[in-house]
Amino acid sequence: MLNREDFEILNDGLIYFDNAATTMKPRCVVDSIVEYYTKYTANAHRGDYDNSLRVDKKYEGVREKVKNFINADSVKEIIFTKGSTESFNMIIFGFMSVYLKKGDEVLLTKGEHASNVLPWLNLSKKIGFNIKYIELDENYRVTLDAVKKNISDKTKVISLAHITNAIGDVRPIEEIGKLCLENDILFVLDATQSIGHLKIDVKKYNISFMGFSAHKMLGPTGVGVLYGKEEILENLVPIEYGGGMNTAFSSDGYYEIKSLPARLEAGTRNIAGVIGMGSAIDYLTSVGMDKIHNYEMELKKYLINRMKSIPNIKLYNEDNDSGVLLFNVGNYFSQDVAIYLNQFKICIRAGNHCAKMLHEVICSSNTCRVSLYLYNNKEEIDKLVDALMNQDKILDTLV
Amino acid sequence: MDSNMKRNLILDNYQNPVNRGIPKDNSYKKVNSKNESCVDNIDVAAKIVDGKIEDIKFDGDACAICTSASSVMTKELKGKTLKEAKAIIRNYQNMINELPYDEDSLGELNIYNEVYKQPSRKNCALLPMSSISKIIDSVE
Numbered sequence: 001m002l003n004r005e006d007f008e009i010l011n012d013g014l015i016y017f018d019n020a021a022t023t024m025k026p027r028c029v030v031d032s033i034v035e036y037y038t039k040y041t042a043n044a045h046r047g048d049y050d051n052s053l054r055v056d057k058k059y060e061g062v063r064e065k066v067k068n069f070i071n072a073d074s075v076k077e078i079i080f081t082k083g084s085t086e087s088f089n090m091i092i093f094g095f096m097s098v099y100l101k102k103g104d105e106v107l108l109t110k111g112e113h114a115s116n117v118l119p120w121l122n123l124s125k126k127i128g129f130n131i132k133y134i135e136l137d138e139n140y141r142v143t144l145d146a147v148k149k150n151i152s153d154k155t156k157v158i159s160l161a162h163i164t165n166a167i168g169d170v171r172p173i174e175e176i177g178k179l180c181l182e183n184d185i186l187f188v189l190d191a192t193q194s195i196g197h198l199k200i201d202v203k204k205y206n207i208s209f210m211g212f213s214a215h216k217m218l219g220p221t222g223v224g225v226l227y228g229k230e231e232i233l234e235n236l237v238p239i240e241y242g243g244g245m246n247t248a249f250s251s252d253g254y255y256e257i258k259s260l261p262a263r264l265e266a267g268t269r270n271i272a273g274v275i276g277m278g279s280a281i282d283y284l285t286s287v288g289m290d291k292i293h294n295y296e297m298e299l300k301k302y303l304i305n306r307m308k309s310i311p312n313i314k315l316y317n318e319d320n321d322s323g324v325l326l327f328n329v330g331n332y333f334s335q336d337v338a339i340y341l342n343q344f345k346i347c348i349r350a351g352n353h354c355a356k357m358l359h360e361v362i363c364s365s366n367t368c369r370v371s372l373y374l375y376n377n378k379e380e381i382d383k384l385v386d387a388l389m390n391q392d393k394i395l396d397t398l399v
Numbered sequence: 400m401d402s403n404m405k406r407n408l409i410l411d412n413y414q415n416p417v418n419r420g421i422p423k424d425n426s427y428k429k430v431n432s433k434n435e436s437c438v439d440n441i442d443v444a445a446k447i448v449d450g451k452i453e454d455i456k457f458d459g460d461a462c463a464i465c466t467s468a469s470s471v472m473t474k475e476l477k478g479k480t481l482k483e484a485k486a487i488i489r490n491y492q493n494m495i496n497e498l499p500y501d502e503d504s505l506g507e508l509n510i511y512n513e514v515y516k517q518p519s520r521k522n523c524a525l526l527p528m529s530s531i532s533k534i535i536d537s538v539e
Contacts, residue, residue: 333460333461333462333463333466334438335438335439335462335523336462336463339517339519339520350438351438352438366438366460395406395410395413395463396406397517398406398409398410398463398464399402399405399406399409399510399513
């Protein structure tokens with residue numbers, strides 16, 4: 001395992017395999033948040049005293065870190081949000097509501113997370129653009145051919161997860177980005193599941209907009225990022241109005257709003273969260289994104305090999321290049337399996353993983369999900385396999 | 400009743416549920432219920448004639464507790480008047496939610512009297528009752 005000692009929550013035998021839901025926090029992330037609250041609490045962009053200036057430096061410093069982490073061109077392209085969901089709602093209701101017209105087409109897949117589906121469904125009812133779902137192949141993956149097949153002269157946007165939370169497939173985003181460039185299509189990337197696991201380069205992949213949450217990359221909850229290519233982001237209309245985003249307003253109805261990025265950050269932001277996210281980025285960078293990915297793939301291989309030895313097990317996505325594995329054990333309902341594993345302090349996810357259209361494609365709507373991260377190890381996998389070998393005990397926890 | 404007996408009865412109702420399968424018959428009122436905190440998803444259908452539950456069926460995709468509780472519920476409510484059914488539902492909900500209840504009215508449903516110890520299971524046990532409540536409310 002990598003750096004397991006930095007995650008003290010794991011010291012008492014907790015086996016955490018639900019990293020696609022949220023991740024554990026290393027000590028340095030927690031310390032950076034505590035330090036802000038105990039040593040230099042102040043608002044950002046408001047004061048002329050030392051602590052406030054220190055906050056400004058930290059807060060804007062994180063913008064610079066995010067910019068470098070995803071290889072954006074400018075800090076103006078980095079907006080701090082509450083997380084992916086808010087980022088996607090801003091993109092869709094703040095930009096697409098003006099950009100899209102009746103009859104236009106938006107391409108999604110049935111494997112997308114709710115936050116990359118519901119805002120589109122809502123807006124399409126108001127505007128009348130059409131949502132088309134790119135067909136998934138027999139392994140529930142997006143192929144370049146399927147994307148090409150769905151592109152028409154009406155296609156204005158392709159909005160996809162880099163890695164889906166339910167299937168864990170890594171989409172060919174570099175090639176899709178190229179297709180978007182050639183066909184004058186905006187490419188919206190949901191990087192929620194990939195940001196902490198793979199190196200992302202928004203320029204290389206021709207990404208127009210992107211959203212992610214800090215808590216899936218070792219950072220705190222309640223904070224995330226909206227990235228937008230500057231010339232496009234300039235046209236994103238603020239959804240929230242208030243302090244920090246205006247330069248002037250008067251009783252005759254006149255108001256003037258700030259330039260990017262402040263324009264899109266109304267009100268006091270989650271300053272502690274932003275600082276914690278910065279610390280998480282430093283941590284991930286120091287470990288190395290390639291090293292993290294390679295380690296996860298080594299663990300995944302071990303997980304699949306061991307899981308295959310379990311009688312009556314069905315694995316759904318063993319070929320994917322991410323740390324996500326879906327499975328079912330015999331005819332046991334996924335939640336019964338998850339509750340059984342809880343007695344061994346093994347945390348897995350059961351259900352449909354917020355991708356509620358996926359059951360239209362995958363035969364079973366309910367699955368167990370293991371999602372790995374850098375602090376997991378082979379011993380934990382052995383314990384999971386041992387527990388699942390005793391299948392006749394699964395329903396012992398009913399009473 | 401000891402825990403082992405309760406577990407066996409729950410398992411039996413899970414593996415061999417009774418009254419499973421929704422009839423294609425317009426005289427049945429049907430309600431779908433989904434558990435907001437997990438993925439249980441069941442349909443309950445009841446034929447109510449002259450203020451009495453003449454027949455009640457269920458179907459769906461749910462965990463052991465939800466499936467078995469649906470099965471036991473249909474057994475306990477079939478043939479009851481709406482007034483009797485509402486009393487059973489209220490007592491059952493109170494039992495799951497750790498409120499005072501009359502165990503004599505619950506029959507086999509008493510096997511769920513320890514579900515409260517597993518908070519994540521409470522909604523599973525309550526789901527079938529919320530469906531039949533909706534049906535009763537709609538006819539009253």
